[in-house]
Amino acid sequence: MAKVITLGQFIIQKQADFPYAKGELSRLLRDIGIASKIVNREINKAGLADIIGDVGSINVQGETQKILDVYANEQFISALSAGGECALVVSEENEEVIILNNDVSKNAKYVVAIDPLDGSSNIDVNVAVGTTFSIFRRISKEGEADIKDILQKGTEQVAAGYIVYGSSTMLVYTTGCGVNGFTLDPSIGEFCLSHPNIKIPETGTIYSMNEGNYVHFPEGVKKYIKYCQVEDAATSRPYTSRYIGSMVADLHRNLIKGGVYIYPSTASAPNGKLRLVYECNPLAFIIEQAGGRASNGFERILDIEVTEIHQRESIFIGSTEMVLKAEEFMAEYS
Ligand code: AHG
Ligand code: MN
Ligand code: MN
Ligand code: MN
DSSP, X not given: OOOOOBHHHHHHHHGGGOXXXXXXXXXXXXXXXXXXXXXXXXXXXXXXXXXXSEEEEEXXXXXXXXXXXXXXXHHHHHHHHHHSSEEEEEETTOSSOEEOOSTTTTTOSEEEEEEEEETGGGGGGTOOEEEEEEEEEOOSOTTOOOGGXXXXXXXXXXXXXXXXXXXXXXXXXXXXXXXXXXXXXXXXXXXXXXXXXXXXXXXXXXXXXXXXXXXXXXXXXXXXXXXXXXXXXXXXXXXXXXXXXXXXHHHHHHHHHOOEEEEOOOSSOTTOSSBIIIIIHHHHHHHHHTTOEEESSSSBGGGSOOOSTTOBXXXXXXXXXXXXXXXXXXXXXX
């Protein structure tokens, strides 16, 4: 029986990667892991607990807020606030930045952006959902955290990760030294290393996008979809179309099997639907660390200037060769 390495043990072992760190980042990752286990417990009994359905409010995104959106948001924010390693939080579910200026947090070294529940529309129908997080070192003086701490380019992230609440619950993260995946063992309540040093296949045969928006897609995306559907044995086409409606779940499948996820501009989302700060940037950091590629069809996601906390961006993310091919069509038909 292979030795079980828990997330906590792994983080401590990897501590050697960060001689300058004195354990704060490790504790911050631990705090996120703890909150995700609490959220996982509620998700696993969503049909029984009174957390199915809508809160009855609209969030800053203009979306109907799910009870589990709010519950997950509360769990992550309280874990970050109590842990004392985070000075400021940006969340999909909060219009403004949350400055954690209690005594333990106000001098913390890090700030966090989070999508507490990704794919909320899937909760009521028992389909996989996720959480995404992005961690930066603060740039403000101690005690004075402010929005500029989080309006940093994706290249400045010190860590990023996601939790996918699927047939099993996994936490996948990077600190810039590769990507590692941990599966929750509910019998011991620990995330255990199950996917060390994940690398995404150079290419793949799965494309993920909401083709219901086809008529409003940019011409380059329409041409790429037709390319995916052409019969060509030499390049294993036609590809397979898979779209879950939770970006984290689609991205995780593509990370393991190879594939591309595209959410381009549409009529209702002229700048794309996904949010740069807490969805595109963390997932782009992970995909690049796993050997993949992430752009907005033209520009590298991690290089995009960040001006607003809920800024939206088109995203083409996954196996390098597939993203490059889609970018070729975007260049040719734009
Ligand atoms: P969220 O549930 O956090 O608002 O994000 C959902 C996102 C992404 O996870 C998913 O791929 C996409 O929205 C689905 O959008 P459509 O329903 O427009 O396809
Ligand atoms: Mn949402
Ligand atoms: Mn989301
Ligand atoms: Mn969300």
